[in-house]
């Protein structure tokens with residue numbers, strides 16, 4: 001396998017710029033395509049090869065952005081259907097839980113065609129270095145045919161998300177060296193190392209195949225050659241690029257802790273324990289009591305340690321392709337025909353490896369300490385939350401699957417009326433995503449349930465972007481000139 | 484417990500009447516994808532023995548794929564399919580429909596050939612009933628009424644646990660207390676739990692005869708099968724290498740139409756139609772495969788899963804035009820994407836076995852290998868062959884198949900007398 005050209009991959013794929021504590025996301029719209037693309041093409045995008053850059057600049061484009069740049073239909077059709085339809089498309093809203101109070105109509109950006117971003121510029125710098133640079137970029141952008149739709153400034157990076165949990169612990173391990181070779185054979189084990197093609201287009205994925213992406217039949221184009229034998233000779237516009245999911249999620253930190261304080265009758269230890277059960281990790285990030293450091297849930301099939309519906313257990317069930325314990329060819333054969341488990345729900349959720357996401361988001365808003373969070377909100381309560389950024393090669397199979405089938409679903413894993421305790425929508429009735437309950441186990445045997453969970457996370461905006469490789473970015477930004 | 488039956492009526496739509504029929508069907512919905520269960524055409528709520536029903540217009544959008552085999556696609560008429568799964572035989576349900584839904588059904592079938600004001604509705608439907616080549620029931624014997632009662636029981640016990648679970652008690656004490664609470668609620672008329680009778684002896688006898696007979700036939704034909712196996716494999720491999728694969732994206736408007744009616748509740752409908760590869764060989768392989776699938780569905784599965792998939796409530800495979808075409812209809816939980824994931828990652832072999840005999844299917848090896856594992860090709864194949872279900876009725880809205888299994892297990896476990904502590908603990912885990 002060809003080693004990925006790290007100088008052609010935007011750095012965000014490789015890391016989250018954790019040394020650069022300040023970040024701003026500029027969401028832009030293209031008003032005048034010619035100057036806009038000429039300017040965008042000059043931007044020095046940071047690549048994975050630049051390990052210790054003092055600034056990071058990343059560029060991503062939505063489908064409407066590509067259209068505004070004049071990218072032709074034929075090329076556009078090479079992109080994923082979900083990307084072309086966009087995050088706010090009504091059919092997917094029902095699946096993603098973007099309904100009722102989270103419906104796109106109520107978003108502050110991205111929910112309607114006229115407030116959809118075209119371009120995302122992500123700026124990373126040291127705290128003192130960001131402001132001037134950002135001002136300069138914004139000014140130039142507006143002079144070069146771009147409009148600033150929104151400026152989303154993140155909080156200075158620390159390791160805690162706004163509810164107070166250590167975040168950013170579990171990530172799939174990128175297989176830069178190409179040691180993961182899949183052929184489609186079932187793998188009963190869970191692995192943290194995942195085929196590169198799950199996170200970068202143009203490389204083999206967990207099926208050992210190449211995720212759909214735009215190809216260009218122009219030998220002269222300055223684009224990577226495809227390594228996909230089915231399309232030998234073509235230029236690969238997708239290669240070294242990936243899809244970027246951006247979700248602007250407001251967190252009701254007071255609502256979260258005040259709710260838990262109420263159900264815990266003011267008992268601080270109990271309050272924290274309930275919060276940790278909801279997340280599936282302790283506040284300080286350690287696994288829940290009883291689980292080892294590099295845990296899976298195989299030893300906890302009934303959710304006595306980590307509730308079956310806890311956030312991290314939904315977001316990554318950490319299982320292999322078969323129910324645990326099916327080693328040896330006979331057991332595997334039996335398991336293939338459905339005889340590898342005894343419990344009703346023992347094989348409902350499987351094959352995590354096809355549903356991993358690289359999380360690269362940052363939080364925003366002023367921090368709120370726990371004691372303060374228990375006080376009621378002030379009149380001018382500032383918003384806080386998470387700019388969720390997820391990278392994946394297949395929006396449908398990765399982000400949308402995790403968000404829809406696992407997090408938002410009110411019927412995940414045979415449960416009822418229960419969507420994700422952190423990000424669930426809490427709508428009622430029979431909707432796919434209805435659920436305002438949370439079940440867990442106390443003392444090893446006593447089933448417990450919290451009811452009427454308020455909505456802790458509100459969607460304020462979102463969009464699907466394409467995060468191109470460096471050469472692909474240049475190619476796309478020349479689209480008009482070439483027509 | 485009561486055995487489940489099904490009916491499948493397929494009728495030719497009069498030339499030019501499809502659009503008007505589609506409008507009438509749409510009038511049965513409160514909005515696209517959501518039926519009015521008490522609508523005037525087929526008032527589903529009047530049939531408490533009905534689990535699922537659907538009305539689909541079968542128009543083969545992929546008919547042209549036959550050209551890949553060098554043949555001209557015939558001009559097939561549009562068809563109306565009316566399907567249901569119920570707690571009695573399909574014929575019995577049709578009898579009831581012919582009486583209780585006559586005015587609406589007459590309006591509906593007036594769009595079909597051979598139906599006019601004087602037609603005997605019952606006989607007309609009977610004449611257009613098809614027997615599925617294979618059918619799957621997620622949980623044989625569980626009636627609509629039982630499922631609803633058990634769902635209420637599950638909620639009742641969860642509420643009870645909220646109020647009383649906190650007191651420290653052993654698992655067996657908890658079990659006993661819950662038993663008592665339910666007995667009280669039943670006595671007070673707040674819960675209803677009709678006793679579970681065993682399946683009728685006639686059904687069990689039929690099953691046994693079918694099972695033994697099937698095994699015998701298999702055993703007797705084994706020598707012949709073994710004899711022709713090498714030749715068969717040679718033939719098969721040749722076909723698999725040369726059969727054309729039709730890998731086209733589903734049209735954007737088609738996908739949009741399908742998505743509009745999906746994901747309105749936790750269970751979705753799936754209907755797909757395709758043409759069988761021409762020639763006797765694929766026709767034969769398909770018949771044998773469906774025989775095997777039907778046999779397994781009837782005797783091996785039917786208690787909570789079809790091979791590894793536990794999200795399908797009911798499914799059926801039905802031949803059209805004497806085997807030239809096949810349609811598949813199922814009721815599954817969660818989104819189509821997760822359904823397709825199950826297809827690929829859990830039962831790819833089963834999908835391959837059947838659908839690789841359909842035109843255009845992704846390349847297989849030895850009938851069961853690869854195929855669906857061509858992940859994206861397979862997903863395109865599925866979407867292209869899928870048809871919008873015009874009307875979809877589900878008596879279990881808001882309940883998943885597995886959710887119902889959990890409720891049934893809760894009920895059965897509740898009725899156990901004096902369980903051991905371990906057994907009581909395992910039972911309580913159903914509430915986790």
Ligand code: HEM
Pocket residue numbers: 161163165166167168169170171247249250251279281311312315316357359385386388390399402403407422423457
């Ligand atoms: C404001 C909303 C959210 C909050 C507060 C939140 C919080 C957390 C926390 C505290 C963790 C544990 C730390 C870690 O393992 O890194 C975690 C893990 C995770 N979250 Fe979220 N999350 C949010 C939204 C989402 C969304 C929208 C997704 C995806 C659609 C997601 C996917 C994940 C995944 C995949 C993991 C890692 C699970 C694992 O591999 O064990 N989260 N989240």
